[in-house]
Amino acid sequence: MLMVPLVSMLLLLGSTTAQLSIDYYSKTCPNAEKIVREEMIQILTKAPSLAAPFLRMHFHDCFVRGCDGSVLLDSTPGNKAEKDAIPNLTLRGFGSVERVKAKLEKACPNTVSCADVLALMARDSVWLSKGPTWPVWLGRKDGRISIANETKQLPPPQANLTQLIQMFGVKGLDLKDLVVLSGAHTIGTSHCSSISDRLYNFTGQDNLSDVDPFLEKLYLNKLRSKCSPTDNTTLIEMDPGSFKTFDTSYYKLVTNRRSAFHSDWALLTDSFTRAYVLKHASGFESEFFQDFSDSMIKMGNVEVLTGSQGEIRKKCSVVNK
Ligand code: HEM
The missing domain is CATH 1.10.520.10 (Peroxidase; domain 1)
Incomplete structure (x- = not known):
């Protein structure tokens, strides 16, 4: 810590x-x-x-x-x-x-x-x-x-790097924030429905070989065995085996083309984000932890309301009367 x-x-x-x-x-x-x-x-x-x-x-x-x-x-x-x-x-x-x-x-x-x-x-x-x-x-x-x-x-899970850079950029977050914050996918699960386009009908040809070519084949087959084309309830671990532990293993998955989303894979398509992914696939955990902390603080400051703006809600799901 x-x-x-x-x-x-x-x-x-x-x-x-x-x-x-x-x-x-x-x-x-x-x-x-x-x-x-x-x-x-x-x-x-x-x-x-x-x-x-x-x-x-x-x-x-x-x-x-x-x-x-x-x-x-x-x-x-x-x-x-x-x-x-x-x-x-x-x-x-x-x-x-x-x-x-x-x-x-x-x-x-x-x-x-x-x-x-x-x-x-x-x-x-x-x-x-x-x-x-x-x-x-x-x-x-x-x-x-x-x-x-x-x-x-x-950003949608299908996003390419240009879209990701643009969507983070308008929030004042840069390329480093993007590659660092994507590391959050070291914990948690995804619904099959969020990845099924990579497994079936990727370009709309509607045949079984129409898959995301950047998804590693063995992993693709594993995901297909868990997720049918129309499944929208099953959850898959995004970082199989360590999905409850916050660590650098996400970067290993991206390196091996075994990450859940196309947007994760997209980090390999730019020289800066690629270098960050490859470096952290081999460790450097304390550097990642420091970077993640810095980027979370930055993200936590995006367009905040302060002073006399807004209110202190009594209940989070409804505005005050
Ligand atoms: C870079 C662009 C990003 C995209 C396209 C993206 C997309 C997604 C999608 C589609 C899911 C799966 C939802 C589901 O099917 O249940 C997911 C899960 C998750 N995302 Fe992201 N995400 C991005 C960035 C981030 C960032 C910046 C964070 C936090 C700093 C984050 C944290 C998480 C976590 C923790 C989960 C797991 C949630 C759970 O277990 O229910 N993601 N993301």
Whole structure:
């Protein structure tokens, strides 16, 4: 476990996070991080497979309207929320976010935002999966708007490198952030439906040899034996054998063309991202941990609402009355 040095953090953050701070709740809710951590230990002890969904949820929150908890809002009559859009139908763990938020409401009413709760839960998920930990800059406010259609800002698993660079770029995240944050796929599972286009009918020719040519053959056959063309319920481990442990094995999988998504494979198509993948396929875990911490802090600052913007939601799934 690695705690990122504060000085390097300060240099990294520059002025963009001027309104967030590490000790934001030190006076108003001094035990906030401790409460989240204790709840997370209980939640993940009972359901360890929820660590990955919390990490993904924070990513999906930050990429749509910034890290403002908009992914947590329910649809209302007349408005389909982000939560009900296709990329988010495979998210899990909303009930646990509500549970952690309820604990915080009890200890410090109207104080800790849902966006901050999610950022802390994502951080603790990684740490409890034997990955790094980092200081979470706090003080995000919750947004009051969530629109299903805006989830098209989330990169699809079929994305090529140009699309990935563009989609990360508009969020202020660079090539290094892309290759580092993709390393999150060292934990968690994928539905067959997210990869079936690689296994069947890749270019629309509709025959059994029409597969993603960049998927290693033995692995392709293994995935086909698990996922039928129309299966949308079965889960596959993205990092088979170590899908609950946060480590560098994702980069080995990408190197061997055994990663789940075309977007993972795409990291081999640019010289910078390729070099990062190949280097970390052979170890350098502490460097990856440091990089991941840096990039998570950066992602956690995307388009945040601060000060008088937004609100502190009482319940994460509904805006305040
Ligand atoms: C680079 C572009 C990315 C694409 C195209 C992508 C796509 C996907 C897809 C399709 C799934 C499987 C969903 C399912 O079928 O259940 C998934 C899972 C996951 N993603 Fe990504 N992702 C990307 C980047 C990220 C980033 C930046 C993070 C976090 C920092 C992340 C964290 C995760 C995690 C932890 C899972 C496993 C979730 C679970 O076990 O339920 N992904 N991703």
